Amino acid sequence: MANKVDVIIQPNPYDTQLTEIEDTKVYAIPGPTTYILFNRLYFKNFAGVLKLLEVALGMVCVALAGRNFSIDHNYLDEFKQITFLIITSSFMVGTYLVMLSSLLSKPFGELIGQTIYEILYNIHAGVLHLIVSSMVMSETQNYSGKKQYNVTMACAIVSMINAVFYFISAFTGHSKYKRYNYAYQ
Structure with missing residues (x-):
């Protein structure tokens, strides 16, 4: 059996676009290492x-x-x-x-x-x-x-x-x- 490997994708630190995540109703603001979730509701x-x-x-x-x-x-x-x-x-x-x-x-x-x-x-x-x-x-x-x-x-x-x-x-x-x-x- 093959082992399942999780892939962690780091966001681009130079990306300034807000990404909207539909299922959580938040905006994801990209940061250097992680996303800051902004609850717009x-x-x-x-x-x-x-x-x-x-x-x-x-x-x-x-x-x-x-x-x-x-x-x-x-x-x-x-x-x-x-x-x-x-x-x-x-x-x-x-x-x-x-x-x-x-x-x-x-x-x-x-x-x-x-x-x-x-x-x-x-x-x-x-x-x-x-x-x-x-x-x-x-x-x-x-x-x-x-x-x-x-x-x-x-x-x-x-x-x-x-x-x-x-x-x-x-x-x-x-x-x-x-x-x-x-x-x-």
Whole structure:
């Protein structure tokens, strides 16, 4: 009997053409040693659009809060500002990494919906965004300048909207998780 030999074909590193693979609905971007698969359907579903909105609103929150950050000798206000920046930037980066992983790896997007991680992550993100936005809103009572008041209130409102998006993501993740787990019981 003849042995079966697998042939590994390396892509041409100078080839810049995108190759569409029909059965997986991804684009293959040739690299020097392997293909990078780009999941083109990720932003066509509701979960992908929600992740993109969560990252964009997180960027807005971090930019507004970072621009408005001031160090004075009122330690309670500094604590609220630093807590707001830490929570919003942490969940912005975490959501970006989940979005990037789902975008570049189709199995990751399908597998994360089958675990409880997405539900817990989104619930914690929503709750913590609500807490820090209410902390920042309570801080606005101490402001005398209209510009600082408006920027701080905008940070709190955008953070509350982001919390709503995180709760919607948790609900859609729960329905996906429930559908998968009840199918295999």
